[in-house]
Amino acid sequence: MVKNLWEKYKELFFYGVFGVGATVINVASYHILERTVGLPYLVANIIAWILAFIFAFITNKLFVFESRSWDRAVAIKEFSGFLSARLLTGVLDTFLMWFFVSIIRLDDTLSKIIINILVIIINYIASKFFIFKKK
Numbered sequence: 001m002v003k004n005l006w007e008k009y010k011e012l013f014f015y016g017v018f019g020v021g022a023t024v025i026n027v028a029s030y031h032i033l034e035r036t037v038g039l040p041y042l043v044a045n046i047i048a049w050i051l052a053f054i055f056a057f058i059t060n061k062l063f064v065f066e067s068r069s070w071d072r073a074v075a076i077k078e079f080s081g082f083l084s085a086r087l088l089t090g091v092l093d094t095f096l097m098w099f100f101v102s103i104i105r106l107d108d109t110l111s112k113i114i115i116n117i118l119v120i121i122i123n124y125i126a127s128k129f130f131i132f133k134k135k
Helices: 002-037 041-064 072-103 108-131
Strands: none
Touching: 002 041, 002 108, 041 072, 041 108, 072 108
């Protein structure tokens, strides 16, 4: 029973764990870069996104979707698909940061957290059904 539940939901569990990890990296690095280093919030947001992207690709490939092949063609296909999807959600992330902070005047850290929830959901769907889909 427990083994069946684990097999059924382990992908979601790992995606959640590593999604939280990517979110922590994204939000914490954003906060440090913007508040401590003093970078403009959109620059800090882009750098934070890049750091979270690197972490997310490696953990999604190896642990979440268990794609163990590092064959050049497979790795390039997965990386380019992952990058394309993440660039789209990165643009969405940056646009929504600008909209929430500059237009609505919502707190930047709160905005970052809210936006990351939406981005995580979109990224999971793209990764599961398009990037790391099982044959």
